[in-house]
Amino acid sequence: MRADRLLSLLMLLQSRTRLTAADLARRLEVSARTIYRDLEALSGAGVPVYASRGPNGGVALMEGWRTTLTGLTRAEVEALAAVATPGALDDIGLAAALESGLMKLAAALPAAQQPDAEHARQRLHVDGSSWFQEREEVPQLAVLRDAVWQDRKVELSYRDFEGAESARVVEPYGLVIKAERWYLVAGTPKGTAVFRGARVEGTRVLPERFVRPEAFDLPAFWKGYCQQFAEKRASYEVTLRLRGEREEALGKVRSAADQARMAEAPLGEDGWKTVTLDFERESIAIGQLLTLGRAAQVIAPEQLRAKLKAMGEDLLALYAEQASP
Known part of the structure; x- marks a missing residue:
């Protein structure tokens, strides 16, 4: 086990300019003391390998040094072979590069390991797309990708969830795709922020470059951001009566927590469940509940009941007044 960890430690140091002992401990899931012992072993x-102190200190390999070790375990070969070509890479022009890179990697494997790669490729396929959610169009994605790659500041024309427009200059750190949605992670005067790609309506790459924070790690930031989003997201609770047979349809567009609430709610003798769900915003609740028609009845809040009633009356009047074409 320690040999595997030493190899992972060496690969990390070889792939990064400099990492602190705390970073290495977090990535390898051991204590800092264990990292120092492993560094002594290397x-x-x-x-x-050497360590330096100070604000810009850390652990690094001597400049220019590289190991010739290229062996992969069977599990590593299978994991690499099972990587599908995500449509996300097509969006930014890297799908072909991934495919050719994996082909080169497979060709470079020892002959004894190449059957393992094909064996895995035929038994595991990763499809990150959603059944019911289409990928959003992001017309500015190519421009954003160039700005991210070149560390250039960008002036964004952005429309938020409520429809308010704004213009701002940001430092684009990276792009993330989650559940068929692209997001831009960027530095702003108020700190690191996240912008939904489809809401970026205009971009202008500025000639000015920026210095990317040395300690910024995109995967670590995104993991923390998602945790904070789940804890601090907007809340709009709706108590409703739901006809049992429509529970599955609503569950497909609700969070895991709401799915659990629906599953735990007792089914009455009349075939209805009473449950409180968190839709985050009133507009989301209206959009999802309207599709259920008479199978969902809002009990509270009263303002939502009134809006749904008014919308229903408007539709009834529309179809009552107009003859069929």
Whole structure:
């Protein structure tokens, strides 16, 4: 087990300019003391590794040094072979590069391991797309990608969830795709912020470059952001009566927590459940509940009941007044 960890430690140091002992401990899920012991073991084996102190300090390999170790375990070969070509990479022009890179990697494997790669490829396929949610169009994605790659500031024309427009200059750190939605992670005067790609209506790449924060790690930031979003997201609770047979349809567009609430709610003798769900915003509740028609009856809040009633009356009047074409 320690040999695997030493190899992982060496690969991390070889792929990054400099990492702190705390970073290495977090990535390898061990203590900082264990990292220091492993570094001593690498040094004793002839690996030119050193540590420096100070604000910009950390652990690094001697500049220009590279190991020739290229062996992969069977599990690593299978994991790499099972990587599908995500449509997301097509969006930013990298799908072909991924496919050719994996082909080169497979060709470079020892002959004894190549059957393992094909074996895995035929038994595991990863499809990250959704059944019911289409990928959003992001017309500015190519421009954003260039700005991210070149570390250039960008002036964004942005429309938020409520429809308010704004213009701002940001420092684009990276792009993330989650559930068929692209997001831009960028530095702003108020700190690191996240912008939904489909709401970026205009971009202008500025000639000015920015210095990317050395300690910024995109995967770590995104993980923390998602946790905070789940804890602090907007709340709009709706108590409703739901006809049992429509529970599955509503569950497809609700969170795991709401799905659990629906599953735990007792089914009455009349075939209805009473449950309180969190739709985040009134507009989301209206859009999802209207599709259920008479199978969902809002009990509270009263304002939502009134809006749904008014919408129903408007529709009734429309179809009552107009003859069929």
